[in-house]
Amino acid sequence: MKQRIAIFISGRGSNMEAILTQAQHGILADCCEVVLVFANTREAYGLQIAQQFGVPTAVIESKGKKRQVFDQEVLALLEPFQLDYLVLAGYMRILSACVIERYHNRIINIHPADTNAYQGIHGYEWAFEQRLERTIITVHLVDEGVDTGCILAQREVDLRGASTLEEVKERGLRVEHALYSETLRGVFTRTFVI
Numbered sequence: 001m002k003q004r005i006a007i008f009i010s011g012r013g014s015n016m017e018a019i020l021t022q023a024q025h026g027i028l029a030d031c032c033e034v035v036l037v038f039a040n041t042r043e044a045y046g047l048q049i050a051q052q053f054g055v056p057t058a059v060i061e062s063k064g065k066k067r068q069v070f071d072q073e074v075l076a077l078l079e080p081f082q083l084d085y086l087v088l089a090g091y092m093r094i095l096s097a098c099v100i101e102r103y104h105n106r107i108i109n110i111h112p113a114d115t116n117a118y119q120g121i122h123g124y125e126w127a128f129e130q131r132l133e134r135t136i137i138t139v140h141l142v143d144e145g146v147d148t149g150c151i152l153a154q155r156e157v158d159l160r161g162a163s164t165l166e167e168v169k170e171r172g173l174r175v176e177h178a179l180y181s182e183t184l185r186g187v188f189t190r191t192f193v194i
Contacts, residue, residue, distance in 0.1 A: 003084040003188045006036040006187040008091035013037070013046020015089035015110060018177035020053045024059040028181055029186040035081050038074070040093055046068065062093055071096040087184065088142065092121070094119050100144055107142035107188065112172050114154065115140055119147035124172055128165045134158055135168075148192050 007016045016037060022028040037050035040062035047057045056079055062070045075098060078086075086099075088109040100107065112123035114136035127135040135157050143151035157175045162168045185191070 002030070003032045003037050004082060005032050005085045005087050006038055006078060006081060006083050007034055007050075007087045007089050007125060008038050009037060009046040009089050010041060011046060011090050012091040013044065013049055013089055014173060015180055016046050016177055017049050017053075018085065019089065019181055019190055020050065022026065023180040026181065027185050028188070031185055032085075035083070036078075038077070040070075040091070048088075067094065067096045068098065071099045075099060075102055077115065085187070086142075089180075094143060094146060097144055100142060105141055108152070108184065109140055109142050109147070110176055111138045111140065111147050114138055115147045115149075115151060119145075124169045125136050125165060127172075128158060128162070128168045135172065137172060137179055139180060150166050152187065153179060155179045179191070 007019060009016050019028065020034055023032055025035050034055050035153060037047065037055050037057045039047050039057070039059050042059050042061065047059065050057050060070065060073050060077060071145050084106065086103050086107045088107065095107065112135070113126060115138045118126050138151055139153045140147065140151045143149040155175050157172050159168055159171065162171060
């Protein structure tokens with residue numbers, strides 16, 4: 001049975017696009033259906049990409065709202081979709097306890113660093129500023145901390161010779177786009193147990 005998922009975005013959604021491609025024509029096609037792309041801002045360019053894929057979209061503006069109030073609105077929006085998983089793909093909001101409890105162990109995120117070494121935003125900037133020779137992309141479950149949930153998968157990115165932040169991001173995103181769909185397949189097909 002295919003898992004019903006919603007992808008959460010705040011911007012362009014390049015990971016979302018990679019997942020949608022795999023869900024429609026690739027390694028996720030037999031194990032999940034993306035039934036919704038949700039954004040917390042109308043300016044999220046990824047909404048247009050999702051519509052090009054024929055996937056329903058929804059927006060609730062988060063600006064100026066308290067986290068708990070906003071997340072209660074999000075939960076009400078999600079309820080009719082009967083979702084199995086929430087997949088965060090560049091979603092720039094910290095989820096409150098009500099969402100995490102409702103979808104316990106069913107919220108997945110990708111982080112552009114080893115979450116044991118660095119949490120929070122600007123993971124590629126951190127790697128570039130530290131002049132790291134490698135960084136590690138992490139796919140993890142979401143808990144009430146920031147990038148502190150159970151690690152599902154990690155993959156190294158070789159940064160040697162990367163002279164600009166853009167090059168670091170480009171190398172990292174190539175790894176992210178492959179690793180995220182591979183990890184989701186493992187979760188959705190129960191190849192590994194959470």
